[in-house]
Amino acid sequence: SKSVQAVRHSVQLSTLPPEPVIPSKQPLRVELIGGKRYSWCTCGWSRKQPFCDGSHKSRAQGLSPLRFVPQEDATVWLCGCKHTNNPPYCDGTHKQDFIVQNPASKLKC
Numbered sequence: 001s002k003s004v005q006a007v008r009h010s011v012q013l014s015t016l017p018p019e020p021v022i023p024s025k026q027p028l029r030v031e032l033i034g035g036k037r038y039s040w041c042t043c044g045w046s047r048k049q050p051f052c053d054g055s056h057k058s059r060a061q062g063l064s065p066l067r068f069v070p071q072e073d074a075t076v077w078l079c080g081c082k083h084t085n086n087p088p089y090c091d092g093t094h095k096q097d098f099i100v101q102n103p104a105s106k107l108k109c
């Protein structure tokens with residue numbers, strides 16, 4: 001419909017960074033190696049979740065990965081919903097309604 005097209009048009013013209021998509025409604029368990037550089041995907045489009053594969057450059061311009069270096073080896077839960085307030089770690093935000101009730105059509109995997 002026209003109204004939907006108008007909304008999409010205004011979003012594309014916005015100068016705000018794009019909203020991340022939700023690749024997973026659950027955190028991802030990852031074994032990190034101390035001293036290694038990691039890039040956590042913030043846009044949600046990467047096919048190498050929870051890590052960046054460069055997809056933000058074409059799918060989510062304005063967003064960039066969160067780079068971090070763990071001090072020691074650790075098994076952690078990294079956020080898969082991309083809405084944590086403590087990135088890159090899961091903080092339980094995925095249990096909130098706006099994630100739980102997000103349409104499955106927006107999920108990537």
Ligand code: FES
Nearest residue numbers: 079080081090093
């Ligand atoms: S997976 Fe995002 S807050 Fe838990």
